[in-house]
Each structure stands twice: as structure tokens, then as C-alpha cells.
Amino acid sequence: MKFIHAGDVHLGNPFSGLDKQLPFALKKTVQTATIKAFEQLIDDAISTEVDFVLFPGDLYNSAENSPFIQEVVSKQFQRLSDVNIDVFLSFGNHDFEADTRNHLPWPNNIHVFPQEVETKIKILHSGEKVALTGFSYQTQRQTEKIIDDFPSKGDADYQIGLYHGALGVAGEPYAPFSLSDMLQKNYDYWALGHIHIRQTLNEQPFIGYSGVLQGLNRKETGDKGYYLVHSENQRLIPEFKNVAPINWNSMTISSMIDEADLIDQIISLKNEKITFWSITITAQIDATIIERINGGVTLDKIRDQLPTNMWVVRLSVANAGQSSLVSDNIDQQYWTGALEKVFEESNITNYLPSQVPVFIREHFMSNDGQEELQNAMEQLIAERRQNNED
Numbered sequence: 001m002k003f004i005h006a007g008d009v010h011l012g013n014p015f016s017g018l019d020k021q022l023p024f025a026l027k028k029t030v031q032t033a034t035i036k037a038f039e040q041l042i043d044d045a046i047s048t049e050v051d052f053v054l055f056p057g058d059l060y061n062s063a064e065n066s067p068f069i070q071e072v073v074s075k076q077f078q079r080l081s082d083v084n085i086d087v088f089l090s091f092g093n094h095d096f097e098a099d100t101r102n103h104l105p106w107p108n109n110i111h112v113f114p115q116e117v118e119t120k121i122k123i124l125h126s127g128e129k130v131a132l133t134g135f136s137y138q139t140q141r142q143t144e145k146i147i148d149d150f151p152s153k154g155d156a157d158y159q160i161g162l163y164h165g166a167l168g169v170a171g172e173p174y175a176p177f178s179l180s181d182m183l184q185k186n187y188d189y190w191a192l193g194h195i196h197i198r199q200t201l202n203e204q205p206f207i208g209y210s211g212v213l214q215g216l217n218r219k220e221t222g223d224k225g226y227y228l229v230h231s232e233n234q235r236l237i238p239e240f241k242n243v244a245p246i247n248w249n250s251m252t253i254s255s256m257i258d259e260a261d262l263i264d265q266i267i268s269l270k271n272e273k274i275t276f277w278s279i280t281i282t283a284q285i286d287a288t289i290i291e292r293i294n295g296g297v298t299l300d301k302i303r304d305q306l307p308t309n310m311w312v313v314r315l316s317v318a319n320a321g322q323s324s325l326v327s328d329n330i331d332q333q334y335w336t337g338a339l340e341k342v343f344e345e346s347n348i349t350n351y352l353p354s355q356v357p358v359f360i361r362e363h364f365m366s367n368d369g370q371e372e373l374q375n376a377m378e379q380l381i382a383e384r385r386q387n388n389e390d
Contacts, residue, residue, distance in 0.1 A: 001124055001158065004045050004053045005238065006226035007193030008212040009038055010094065012069045013061040015216060018276075018313065021303065026311055029274060033246045034061075035072055037214040040243040041226055042076045046083055048228065051124055053085060056134065056193035057092025057164025065103065074104040081107035086122060088132050089113070092164035092193055093174060096137035112136070113162065117149040121156070129155070133187075134162030137175070145170045147177040153186040158236065161185065164193040167201075182207050189229065189236040196220055198240065206238055214244040218278045218313050221248045247271075248313075250278040259289055263302050271310050278314040290317050 015030050022030070045053050060069070080087060090113040091097075111120050113134040122130040133150055146165070153159040161182065165175030174194055179201055182190050190207040197220075198211030210227045212220060224247075227238035251269070256262045266279060281293070292298045299315045306312065 001126070001128065001130070001231040001236075002048060002050045003160075003229050004041065004050055004226055005056070005189075005191040005210050005229055006041055006053065006213055007056050007164075007191070007210045008058045008092075008196055009041075009055065010034055010058055010061040010212060010214070010216060011038060011073065012065055013214075013216050021300075022311060023308075025308065026274065029245065033244070034214045034216075035069075036245045037225070037243045038072070039076060040245075041213065042079055044228070044241060044243070045080060045085055049083075050085060050228070051130075052122060052132075053080065053087045054132075054160070054162055054191045055087065055089045056162040056191045057090050057137070058094045058193060059089060059091070060095035063095050063097035070104045074106065077106050077110055081109040085109065086111060088120060088122075088134065088162060090134045090162050090164060090193075091136035093137055093140050093142065096140055117146065117151075119151065119154075128157040131156035131159040132162065133159065137164065141173040142175040143171050143173055144175070145177060145181070146175045147181045147185075150185055152184070153188075158188045158231070159186075160236075161187045161190045162193075163190060166194055179207065188234075191227075198224075204235060206236060208238070210238075210240075214246065215248040218248050218250070218276065221250055223247065245274065247273055247275045248278070249275050250280070252280050252282055252318075254282045256281070256283045256285065259292065259298055259301075262298070263305065266302055266312065267305050267307070267310075269310065271307070274309045274311075276311050276313045279312060280316050280318050282318045285317070293317055 011034050013034055015033070018027075018030065041053075059073075065073075077087060087110045089110060111132075113120075113136050115136050115138045117133060117135045119131050119133040122132060124130060131154060135146055135149070142165070147163065150161060150163075163175065163177065163182075165177055166172070167178065168174070168176030169178075170176060183202065183205075188205050190202075190205070192201075192207065192209045195209040196212040196216070198209060200206070200208040202208070206229075208227075210225070212224050213226060215221065215224050223240075223242040224244035225240060225242040228241050229236050229238045231237075253262065253265060256265065262281070266277070269275075269277065289298070293315055294317070299312060302312050302315065
């Protein structure tokens with residue numbers, strides 16, 4: 001048996017954190033990055049002759065999708081149908097209403113899990129029986145422990161769980177579960193979605209996240225893709241496959257002579273594919289260079305000399321222009337940690353009334369939206385501090 005586990009494809013993602021200076025050729029690549037990654041997955045599914053493909057939530061970036069995205073999905077699903085490859089699909093917190101919105105018809109090989117936990121059966125050519133159990137989100141916030149509704153393994157040769165959620169306790173927003181919750185079900189594989197970082201929670205049976213198919217912002221660094229899973233001695237073993245056309249990466253420069261040396265170091269970076277870099281300087285540099293970096297002058301000079309498969313998204317100096325909100329008696333690490341806690345996705349969701357439209361929620365959960373909120377908060381605190389001093 002072979003199958004693909006691909007969480008968090010996020011088709012239609014707008015890619016946050018990129019400025020208007022991005023060259024046209026790279027801009028076109030960015031606009032199609034999630035689509036190209038998705039199409040490569042479909043190519044691989046066909047060429048490796050998998051039995052089925054699993055999408056455990058957030059196939060789409062939102063419930064509403066353009067006609068173009070609808071056409072892409074319809075075409076690729078039809079390609080799988082033409083070679084008798086089934087798709088088992090659930091909706092997550094980003095696309096939780098997608099099954100209630102208009103979209104192009106899908107072929108009969110597409111099996112969508114409803115909002116209640118359901119088990120679907122697949123009989124392989126070998127005669128083996130595979131049970132697949134999953135659910136789709138009922139709302140953008142799924143605070144109940146849906147894992148409690150999953151049945152224990154039945155009489156199938158293999159039982160696979162599709163679960164879009166995060167480790168946690170009841171009341172947390174994304175279908176919280178514990179590792180012991182899943183192990184008690186005696187499943188052979190748990191295909192997890194929601195967390196964009198590829199990670200393994202348990203080796204055997206495998207419980208883990210395949211991560212996002214294509215990194216969506218500068219925080220989602222490194223190779224991205226899906227798991228190709230095969231059976232071996234009754235065990236299901238995942239193998240990572242990198243299909244992202246764009247890599248986001250980051251680095252720290254701890255030693256430099258001057259601006260020219262900095263530029264040389266950056267443009268000499270090796271990039272096997274299109275790479276967007278975020279670069280932080282920790283070297284001791286004089287105030288003039290700091291001003292040139294903070295003013296964007298150095299970044300413009302770097303961008304003028306970059307190879308065509310590379311872009312520098314962010315260039316910053318560590319602790320330069322450190323927030324004036326942090327007084328001498330407040331630990332910087334505490335302040336930074338507090339900011340990150342406040343601007344976690346779940347916290348931002350809590351601040352927004354339920355009547356707020358989905359597209360507004362998604363804006364404030366994006367990098368751009370979070371930075372906008374943080375800047376507004378810092379400005380407000382600074383103004384109040386200034387008023388107190390006056």
C-alpha cells in the first residue's frame with residue numbers, strides 16, 4: 001500500500017511580507033507557488049501509483065475561492081480520477097465553510113468527511129481493507145476534543161486517522177488532543193494537519209504533521225512538501241518529499257568588515273531553488289551603517305545585485321532601534337515573549353467578535369495583520385507614556 005499525506009496546502013494564499021519591489025518574474029512565481037506545489041503532488045501521486053491521497057484540512061486558504069482556484073482543483077482531482085486514485089479530504093479552520101460554498105463539481109473519487117466524525121472504507125487491489133476516519137471543522141474555532149468521538153480500530157487491516165488540530169486541552173481553539181488520546185485508538189497512522197512545521201509526535205504508529213506544502217511567509221523556513229507513505233511488515237512508514245518551488249530561509253551575519261563585505265556575503269549565498277532570505281546582523285557595526293540599513297539604503301543596494309533565483313525580504317540589525325517601550329528595568333526577553341503570546345493566532349481570534357467576516361479574521365492572523373496590530377499597540381503605548389511624562 002502507498003498513499004500521500006499532505007496537510008495544509010493553502011491554495012489561494014496571498015503570501016504576506018513581500019514588498020512592491022519584488023521583480024515581476026519572482027512575483028509571478030510567488031503567485032503560483034502553492035498551485036505548482038499542489039500540481040507536483042498530483043504528478044507524483046500518479047507516477048508513483050499511490051492508492052489514495054489524504055488532505056487533513058486547509059486544502060484551501062479560505063472558504064471563498066476564486067474561479068481560477070476552483071478550476072485548478074477540479075482539473076487536478078479529475079487527473080486522479082482518470083487513474084482511479086481516491087482522495088480523502090477534510091476541511092480545517094481556514095476552509096471550514098468550503099463545502100457549503102459553490103465550487104465546480106468534483107469527480108466520484110473525492111471523499112469529503114462531514115462535520116461529524118465518520119469512517120470511510122477503501123478496499124485495495126490486494127484485497128486489504130483500509131478504514132479512514134476523519135471530520136471537518138464546524139466553525140473556525142473547534143474547542144471540543146473531537147478525538148473523543150473517534151472509534152477505536154475495528155476489523156480493518158489498516159486504520160488511518162485524519163485529524164486537523166493541535167496538542168492541548170479542551171477549550172483550546174483547534175480540536176485539542178493528547179498523544180495518549182490517539183495511541184489509545186490503536187490506529188496504524190495519524191495524518192495530522194494544522195501545524196505548518198513538519199514534525200513527528202510518535203514514530204510507530206506514526207503520528208505527525210507533514211507540514212505546509214509550500215512555505216507561506218518568512219517564518220516558514222526550510223524544505224516543505226508532503227509524506228509518501230508505504231507499508232512494510234504491517235507498518236506504515238512516511239518518507240518526506242520536497243515539492244515547494246520557493247524556499248524561505250533565514251541567516252545571521254555575526255562578522256562583517258563594512259557594507260561592501262556585507263553585500264558580498266549575501267549575494268554569494270548558495271540557492272538550489274528560488275529562495276527568499278531574512279537576514280539579521282549581530283556583528284558590531286557603526287551608527288552610520290545601522291542608519292543605512294534601517295533606512296533601506298543597504299537593502300536596495302543588495303537587491304540590485306541579486307541573482308534571479310534569490311530575494312532578500314528583510315534585512316535588520318539585532319537590537320538596533322530596540323523598542324523604546326522597554327525601560328531599563330524590564331527584561332527584553334520577557335517583553336518579546338509577552339508580545340509573541342499576545343499575537344498568537346488563537347489570541348487574536350479571541351479578540352475579534354464572532355460577527356467579524358472571515359476575510360478580516362484571516363488578515364489579522366497573517367504576518368502583515370499581526371505586524372499592523374503590534375505597531376498600532378506600540379504606538380498607542382508610546383503616546384500614553386509620552387503623555388504621562390508631559
